[in-house]
Amino acid sequence: MTDQPFVLLTQDHCPQCERLKRMLAGPLRGQFSGQIEIxxxxxxxxxxEHLTREHGLRSTPALIHRPSGQVLPGPTGLGEVQRFLGR
Incomplete structure (x- = not known):
């Protein structure tokens, strides 16, 4: 187990995954990069496979908050991502 409180599930050939990674690096300026395990x-x-089974996920990207087990599946907006990561 890592000390990073968030996990980002991603995969090849996933435009939404790439979009989220660009959002984390660009508009959020890497502010949360040390807190997210990819x-x-x-x-x-x-x-x-373990994480998708444990959290019932069937698509990527997904952000998981380890301490609470809360999941943000397929985040679409900057504000939504920022609120989830700013806990």
């Missing part, structure tokens, strides 16, 4: 489906298949 779990990539093709690079970490066992962990990805």
């Amino acid at each position: 779990v990539h489906r093709q690079q970490h298949p066992e962990e990805f």
Whole structure:
């Protein structure tokens, strides 16, 4: 287990995943990068499968808040992402 409170589930050929990563790096200026572990489906298949099963996820991207178990599936807006990560 890592000390990063958030997990970002992502995978290859996922335009929404790329959009979220750009949002985290661009408008949010990497403000949360030290708090987010990225779990990539093709690079970490066992962990990805475990997390998707545990949280009932069927699509990417998804942000998971480890301490509470809350999930933000397919975030669409900057404000939504910022509120979720700013807890």
